[in-house]
Amino acid sequence: MTAHALSDSWTMTRRELDRWARQPVRVVVGMVFPVMLLLMFGYLVGGGRGVSGDYVDYLVPGMLALTMAFGLEGTMIAVTEDLDKGVVDRFRAMPMADGAVLVGRSAADMLQSALGLALLIAVGYALGWRPDCGPGAFLGALGLLLLLRFAMLWIGIHLALVAGKPEMVAAVQILVWPVGFLSNAFADPATMPGWLGPPVEWNPMSQTATAVRDLFGGPGGEPGHLWTAVLWPLALLAVFFPLAVRRFTRLNR
Template structure:
C-alpha cells in the first residue's frame, strides 16, 4: 500500500512539474523576485537600521527566510483552479490515494523552493556574501529554511481550500507581507521601538532568519528568542504543521461530502 501511495504521489508531482514547461514564466518569477528583493534592499535602501558590520551578511539570511514565505500564490492559484475545473473531483474518482494530490503538489513546490534558495544563495555569493559556518551548518540552515517553507505551504493549501476561488488567493497572499516585514529580515530589533523590538524576534520568520545567521557565524544575540533561535526555527514550523496539516487534509476530505 505504501508503494502504491508513493507511486500515486510521484505521478501527481510529475503533473505539477509539467506545469513548469507549459508556464515557465511562473518559475522565472519565482526565481527573479527574491533576487530583485536582495538587490533592492542591499543597494537601494541604504543598509539596515541597527545593523553593524557588513549589511549583506546580515541581509542574506533574511531574504532567504522571506523567500520561503513568498511565492505561495502560484501553488494556491493552481489548487483553486483545479477545484473549480473539477480536476480534483476526477482525480478522487480514480483508483488512487486521494491524499496523493496534495502530497504531489507539496513535493513539487518544495523542489521549486529548493532551486529558488540555491539560485538566491548563488547570487548572494556573487555579490560578496560568504558563509562562515562550514558545510554542515550550511546544510542545517538550508534544512531550517525548507522546514519553514513546508509549514508555510500547508498554511497556503488550507487557505486555498477555504478560499475556493483563484481571485481570492491574492487577498490571502497579501497577508504574508506584514508577517514578512515585521521580522528581523531587514533590520535589527534594537533599532525598532521598544514594544516592537520585543515582539519581532518571536516572529517565525525572524527565528528562521536569526538561526541561519547564527549557523553562518554571525552573532545576533540579545534576548531569549535570539539566543534560542535554532530551537524556535524548529519549533515554529512543527507547531504550524501540527495545526494546519490536519486542517488542510480534513478540508480536502470534506470536499467530496
C-alpha cells in the same frame, strides 16, 4: 505509505512539474522576485538599522528566510485552479490514494523552493556574502529554511482549499506581506519602536533568520534561537497539515 500511494504521489508530482513547462513565466517570476528584493535592499536601501558588521552578511540570511513565505500564491493559485476546474473532483473519482494530490503539490513546491534558495545563495555570493561556517552548519541552515517553507506551504494549501477560487487568492495573499516584512529580515528589532520589537522577534521567520545567521557565522545570529526555529514550523505543521488534509477529504461532501 504503501507503494501504491507512493506511485500516485509521484504521478501527481510529475503533473506539477509538467505544469512548470507549460507555465514557465510564472515559475521564473516566482524565483526572480526574491532576487530583485535582495538587490534592491542590498544596493538601494543597503546599510541596515542597528546592524553591526557587513549588512550583506546580515541581509542575505534574512532574505533566505523571508523567501520561504513568498511564492505561496503560486501554490494557492494552482490548488484553487484545480478546484475551480473540477480537476480535483476527477482525481478523487479515480482509484488513487487519498492525499496524493496534496503530496504531489507539496513535493513540486519544495523542489521549486530548493531551486529558488540555490539561486538566491548564488546572487548572495555575487554580492560578496560569504558564510563563515563548515559544511554541516551550512546544510543545517538550509534544513531550517526548508522546514519553514514546508510549514508555510501547508498553510498556503489550507488557505487555498478554504478560498476555493483563484480570484480569492489575491485577498488572502495580502496577509503574507505584512507578516513577511514584520520580521528581522532587513533590520534589527532593537531599533524598532518598543511595542513593535517583541512581535518582530517572535515572528517564525525572525526565529529562522536569527538561527540561520548564527549557523552561517554572520552578524545578528544567536545560538539560543535554534530550537525555536525548529519548534515554530513544527507547531504550524501540527495545526495546518491536519486542517488541510481534513478540508481536502471533506470536499463536496
